[in-house]
Amino acid sequence: MSMELETARKRLLAARRVAVLTGAGISQPSGIPTFRDAAGLWKDFDIEEYATPGAYARNPQKVWEWYAWRYQKVMQAEPNRAHTLLTVLEQRVGEGFLLVTQNVDGLHSRAGSQRLVELHGNIARGRCERCGQRFPLPDPARFVPPPYCPTCKARGRPDVVWFGEMLPPGAFEQAERAFAAAEVALVIGTSAEVEPAASLGWLARSSGAYLIEINPNPTPLSSQADCSLRMGAVEGMEALMDGLR
Missing domain, CATH: 3.40.50.1220 (TPP-binding domain)
Incomplete structure (x- = not known):
């Protein structure tokens, strides 16, 4: 030693x-996978298409489907x-x-x-677009995005910090x-x-x-x-x- x-x-x-x-x-x-390795997470994906407020505003369903896929992968990990x-x-x-x-x-x-x-943030949670409440996503096997707030029923977004956010x-x-x-x-x-x-x-x-x-x-x-x-x-x-x- x-x-x-x-x-x-x-x-x-x-x-x-x-x-x-x-x-x-x-x-x-x-x-x-890490972000920066040759085989990292962003190698096959454009950040601007999946992990920015602008991407979500343009196509929330596309962003949510990608996050649902990542959520499923993460929940398979230990x-x-x-x-x-x-x-x-x-x-x-x-x-x-x-x-x-x-x-x-x-x-x-x-x-x-x-x-x-x-x-x-945490990929296993959603955050209400209207009231801001954070809530757990359903089990990945039965999760069909987007989720909806359990309190006010508005659409939830992924509870993660995107590039360019506070x-x-x-x-x-x-x-x-x-x-x-x-x-x-x-x-x-x-x-x-x-x-x-x-x-x-x-x-x-x-x-x-x-x-x-x-x-x-x-x-x-x-x-x-x-x-x-x-x-x-x-x-x-x-x-x-x-x-x-």
């Missing part, structure tokens, strides 16, 4: 305020060991823990994460507070290029946190990390959490 990894484990073991940021790389072992180890870490740290994810796949909540901020009110502010106050910040499986989430690791580091990055590839944040584990999310979390369970 390297000295760097041993130090990271000790710091994590002692921390009472831990902030975690996850990106698409943590869900890749569950079979969900949380992996990296997801479940984060729930172990949360239980250990308690109130001072916050997990912030850029993913919309819902795997963190399905793994049991409680102190969770989904910055970009994040959910208060979500990023909650994330900022946690990363600014963290003793240890853990950034897993994210390119560290998509703002505003990419700034969270830098914020933690500048506020004095011990910064751990788990990513098989270098990122713009790597130079700031106290410990960079060049591993996939599962391998990295297992290395970091070994002995802390």
Whole structure:
């Protein structure tokens, strides 16, 4: 075991305020493609046709059918060991823990994460176009889009943040507070290029946190990390959490 990894484990073991940021790389072992890989999600799809307010305004049925297909794929996936180890870490740290994810796949909540901020929404929910209520989508096997609000019966849209849209009110502010106050910040499986989430690791580091990055590839944040584990999310979390369970 390297000295760097041993130090990271000790710091994590002692921390009472831990902030975690996850990106698409943590869900890749569950079979969900990332956005930026050669075989990534957007390779065969034009973002402008499926993931913008303009696309939805032009052809809501087309957008919904695509999201229904993605929803079905996501619900076939299962949380992996990296997801479940984060729930172990949360239980250990308690109130001072916050997990912030850029993913919309819902795997963190399905793994049991409680102190969770989904910055970009959740693909398993709809959001009413009229009253704004969020509601779970029907089982994917019987879901025929679009869904309708259970309260006011208006059409619902996917409860995800499209390109060009604002994040959910208060979500990023909650994330900022946690990363600014963290003793240890853990950034897993994210390119560290998509703002505003990419700034969270830098914020933690500048506020004095011990910064751990788990990513098989270098990122713009790597130079700031106290410990960079060049591993996939599962391998990295297992290395970091070994002995802390």
